[in-house]
Each structure stands twice: as C-alpha cells, then as structure tokens.
Amino acid sequence: MRFIARVVGWVLVTFGVLSGVTTLAAAGAGAHAGAVFGLVVTGIFLGGGTLLLRSGEPMKGAGPGLQLAGAVPGPSIEQRVLAAAHRHRGHLTPVRAAADGDLTVDQAREELERLAKENACLMDVSDDGLVVFRFPEFERPETEQPS
Numbered sequence: 001m002r003f004i005a006r007v008v009g010w011v012l013v014t015f016g017v018l019s020g021v022t023t024l025a026a027a028g029a030g031a032h033a034g035a036v037f038g039l040v041v042t043g044i045f046l047g048g049g050t051l052l053l054r055s056g057e058p059m060k061g062a063g064p065g066l067q068l069a070g071a072v073p074g075p076s077i078e079q080r081v082l083a084a085a086h087r088h089r090g091h092l093t094p095v096r097a098a099a100d101g102d103l104t105v106d107q108a109r110e111e112l113e114r115l116a117k118e119n120a121c122l123m124d125v126s127d128d129g130l131v132v133f134r135f136p137e138f139e140r141p142e143t144e145q146p147s
Contacts, residue, residue, distance in 0.1 A: 012049030016042050077103060081111045082135075085121070090138035092121075093131065 023038030075083070080101030085092045087100060097108035112133045116123040122134045 009049045009051075013046060014049075016044075016046035016049055020046075077101070077107055077111050078115070081108060081115070085133070085135040086138045088138075089140050090135040092133050092135070094133075097133075 019038060020042040023042060026038065080103060081092070081097050084097045084100035088096060092112065094105050094109035094112055097103065097112060098105045101108060103111075112121065113123075115121045116133060120135070122136070124132045124134055126132065
C-alpha cells in the first residue's frame, strides 16, 4: 500500500511541477487571466502529492500525536524491534533488527541499547566484538515454532 501511495504521490508532484512551469510560462507571455487558477491547481497537485509521499511517516520533530492528517501510524520503533526479536528466537543484532524492522541501523542500535538499559534485554559481546542483544522471554529451541 505504501508503494502505491508513493507512486501516486510522485505522479501528483510531477503534475504539480509541470502545471506550475506551464502557468509561469503563460503568465510570462502575458496570459495573466488563468494564472491564479493555474497556481491553485499547482498547489493542489503539489500538496496532495506531498501528503501521499509522507503518509504514514511522522513529521520530523513532531511528537506522537502530531502526525499528518489521515495518516495511519505504523508500529513504533520499539514494537518493530521486539517483533524482530521474537522472530529470531530472542537473539538480535542491530543490523538484523534494522533489516527486519525497516529501520536504520542507528535507530535499531539506539532502541536496543535503550531496551538493555531498561533491563528489557541483555547485551552480550562475543570474543570477536559482535554485539548480540538477548531477550530471554523470546528464547526457544529452533525446532519450536513461534506462537
């Protein structure tokens, strides 16, 4: 669904840019009568396209309650990391958490470190320096399927 929204968003932004260029060219050539209408149409295309491109993503610097109107909030970073830990039987690296949770490695590492500080998981460092976060409540034998 995100993919379709982004494709439609880019199409609308493209039409907005083309509409704006056409309107400005017409206004420069002396056709001022339709310029206001053209700018309104440009704004609608650009605004709608931008909203679709950013749908589901919180605004930068905004708190959890200040998301775009109509945007359905996705799972939090914590929920994504915990879901990845559950899928991997309680053993998770920041890279694996990032890949599974559609996060950056820095986001995943920061969240895992925060969870470790809150004693929600344990941080183990192997002899070769690999950091693995263990969630004992998710640990189960490899033959056992997740519930």
